[in-house]
Amino acid sequence: MPHISVVGRKSWRVRFAILSLYLILSVGAVTMVVPFMLMVSTSFTSNVDAQEFRIYPKFWFDDSWLYRKFIESEYNEDILLYSRVAGEDHGDFRELSLPEKSSEKQAKEYDEFKLSLPLKYTLTAHAYSVSRGKISLEGVFLYRQFLEKRFGGDIEKANQEYGEARDYFDMQVPRELWWMRDFEPAKTTKYADQWEFKKSLEPRFLIPVPLEAMYREYVKAMHDSDLPAVAQAYGKPIESLTDIEVHRTLPVSPAEAADWEEYVRREAPFQFMIISPEAETDFQRFLSRKYHGDLSLFNRNYFGEDTARYYISWTRVPLPETPPPESFPRADYSDFIQQSVPMKYVQMQTPLTLYQDFLRDRYETINGVNGAYGTTYASFAAIELPTKATDAYQLATNKQQIRRQFTWRNYRDVTDYIILHGRSVFNTIVLVACTILITLTINPIAAYALSRFKLPQTYKILLFCLATMAFPAEVSAIQNFLLLKQFHLLNTYWALFLPGAANGFSIFLLKGFFDSLPQELYEAAELDGAGEFQMYRRICYAMSKPVLAVIALGAFTGAYGSFMWALIVCQNPKMWTLMVWLQQMSGWAPMSMVYASLVLAAIPTLLVFIFCQNIIMRGIILPMEK
Structure with missing residues (x-):
């Protein structure tokens, strides 16, 4: 009604x-x-757009936001690196705007040029996150696949060769700092593998080292970060850092020559210098002065007891063609550049100068370059690396693939983390299954006993059961922990589900339902010769399925969503459940990845409700009708 x-x-x-x-x-x-x-x-976002808080991610429909995410990933979430490569000054990726894309010809030839560069002249893109160490950008994902194939999926073998102690392949590409003079990675197995991986990459994963930006920043710092002061000293208009010319050899202008020499002697990385063989005599004189003419001391420092390699004269000591990796030779080479090498013998070879030479060899004249690319360069010296334009071209030609990748990246990372970490999925399944089983066994039996047998203490027992609901679980946590410890059950499945086996509210709910069943059912069963267990199983248990479904759902959500108790009683990571691992992940993961983990964690509960909602509703309504 x-x-x-x-x-x-x-x-x-x-x-x-x-x-x-x-x-x-x-x-x-x-x-x-x-x-x-x-x-x-938000679970689809990254650092650049995580604070937008919209019903849908902007990058799904806005190419400007997709470009920002693409650049953020390509430059390893390092806005300083991007600013140096692009020759601009930015403090956040959100400031970027979508530039004009390059022509297809320019983009393809720039890729060809990047593949021709020495590996030490490039950085790996999409390779590591400077903000969050375990975020897997596209290059990181490929690097992990490369290592898994290299070691046949055996992380113990990788640990043995790399001298590490990892649980699974969660490595990022080692960071490269080729613009720093003192950066020289140790020649280890890991370094060799990184080199092989880098050789296998497509050109879109290579970023030319921004040495020009480092030189321009150095010049600016030399003049108290005042560009007008630089312009006044050089006697030419300089409005931005890109107006500072990076010379290959010692400039004619005294002011520029002084800054250039200062940078070469103190900051320039050795691999970007070409020292003329004509400087060999100066190098030999320098070594003779440094070692006070003691050739035997020099030989012992360089070769130890290997007398067969000893030099018999200073004039026999060659000038290294490349920076030596050994400690003593490298130190002497560094001191020679800092103190003695004549600047007329030094030439800077950077990715930009190589690109200018690349275009000169291909088109011969600047008009040929402008005609092929649709540009308006005045000379080869005016050409800059077309990084921004080719990035925009890459985005335009692979837009849907990039958008799809950014959509599912966080979910892929969370899924890998869940599957590869310990036995979290298996432990959670065991915990949920055992909790539901023991809850649907103990509580109905207790409720049946209180309902079927009219004990004088029935209501006192019920009151005691309901009283347990008045206190949070944390109140009894210490006592339960000590009890489990006494029985040596810590770090076992028993410790996870035994303390919650009996539930006061479930017993109260089931007793009320059993009380509402007609007494005639029991009498008819007794006349048919049924025992108490048969009446319990075939009458009470069978008719209380909707109520049991509600209790099972509560047991499922309680066991599935619990992490504190699982962390307390199972401190062995091999016994941690899914929620414990997700809670641990929230300590290092960005907000977007945490949200992705919450969405994935909510799926089982959502599916249970969708497929069991009719039974659940009957379990809620039926006791009220009774």
Whole structure:
């Protein structure tokens, strides 16, 4: 029978009340759905757009935001690196705007040029995250696949060769700092593998070392970070850092020559210098002065007891063609450059100068370059690396693939983390299954005993069961922990589900339902010769399936969502459940990845509700009707 009669519904007041009720319910639904949608939307983001908090990610429909995410990933989430490569000054990737893309010819030839560069002249793109160490950009994902194939998926073998102690392949590409003079990675197996991986990459994963930017920043710092002061000293207009010319050899202008020499002697990386063989005599004189003419001391420092390699004269000591990796020779080579090498014998060879030579060899004249690319360069010296334009071209030609990759990147990382870490999925399945089984065994039996046998203490027992609901679980945590420790059950599955086997509310709910069953059912069963266990199993248990479904759902959500108790009683990571690992992940992962983990963690509960909602609703309504 409806609460409001058909006649009553015709009243405007009643209709207004019904409308108000629906509006209130709608607002309540929105306040529940919108936060969830915001969480799902944020789970697709990265650092650059995680603070937008929109119903849908902007990069799905806005190419400008997709470009920002693409650049953030390509330059390893390092805005300083991007600023140096692009020759601009940015403090955040959100400041970037979508530039004009290059022509297809320019983009393809620039890729060809990058593949021709020595590996020490390039950095690996999409390779590591400077902000969060375990985020897997596209290059990181490929690097892990490379290592898994290299070691046949055996992480212990990788640990043995690399001298590490990892649980699974969570490595990032080692960071490269080729613009620093003192950067020289140790020649280890890991370094060799990184080199082989880098050789296998497509050109879009290579970034030319921004040495020109480092030189320009150095010059600016030499003049107290005042560009007008640089312009005044050089006697030419300089409005931005890119107006500072990076000379290959010692400039003619005294002011520029002084800055160039200072940079070469103190900061320039050795691999970007070419020292003329004509400087060999100066090098030999320098070594003779440094070692005070003691050639035997020099030989012992360089070759130890290997007398066969000893030099018999200073004039026999050659000038190294490349920077030597050994400690003594490298130190002498460094001191020679800092103190003695004549600047007329030094030439800077950078990715930019090589690119200019690349275009000169291909097109011979600047007009040929401008005609091929549609540019307006005045000379080869005016050419800059087309990094921004080719990045925009890469985005335009692979837009859907890049958008799809950014959409699922966080979920891929979380899934890998869950699957590869310990036995989290298996432990969670065991915990949930055992918890549901023991809950649906102990609680119905206890409720049946209280309902079937009219004990004088029944209501006192019920009151005791309900009293347990008045205190949070943390109150009894210490006692339960000490009890489990006494029985040597810590770090076992028993410790996870035994303390919650009996539930006061479940016993109270089931007893109320059993009490509502007609007494005639038991009498008829007794006349048919049924025992207590048969009456319990075939009458009470069979008829209480909707209520048991609600209790099972509560047991499932409680066991599945618990992490504190699992962390306390199982401190061995091999026994950690899914929620413990996700809680550990939240300590290092960015907000977007944490949200992705929450969305994935919510899927099992959502599926249970979707497929069991009819049983759940019957379990809620049926006891009330009884």
